[in-house]
Amino acid sequence: DAGVIQSPRHEVTEMGQEVTLRCKPISGHNSLFWYRQTMMRGLELLIYFNNNVPIDDSGMPEDRFSAKMPNASFSTLKIQPSEPRDSAVYFCASSLAQGWEQPQHFGDGTRLSIL
């Protein structure tokens, strides 16, 4: 079975450029999460969607960050303009929303470097 698929795996770009990260959740999962992982702050939840609707975006650090989920099989996280402090590994995860015991399934992340 295909897991959560993220692209690109690595992204290196100059500050000020727009960055778009992509995620395809596991088919049938109706919750999708975007996380950011850094050495200093660990794993931080940025935003999550339930049935394609953003539920909580309080973790999005600034207005430069935006996320969309136009359908059940695709989501994007966009940073515009990017800054060096945005360098991190960004993970997408999906799960079934029903029930209290559904694990989250993670993609292998996008390692983002802003020069």
Next chain:
Amino acid sequence: SQQGEEDPQALSIQEGENATMNCSYKTSINNLQWYRQNSGRGLVHLILIRSNEREKHSGRLRVTLDTSKKSSSLLITASRAADTASYFCATDPPSSGSARQLTFGSGTQLTVLP
């Protein structure tokens, strides 16, 4: 903010030994989950323990939960070099809503030496 804090931050043991990692959290929970992260990969779910359970086993994994102390431990028995990874606890507080939002701890880096 991080709900869970793992202890120790790093642990190095010999193959065949047991590894114990601890997690402390701050608020009440529905359940607590443990995840593993290999270098350069995403997190992988290992085991879930409900708030009304005290111990759970899965293969070489044993998890305990003490809600009165707001703490959990993960024991890996007969460790192997392939167990080398970071281990995270994640809590599911009652306020997380229907999407099962999790809050992850800071992780324990386990190194198993051959």
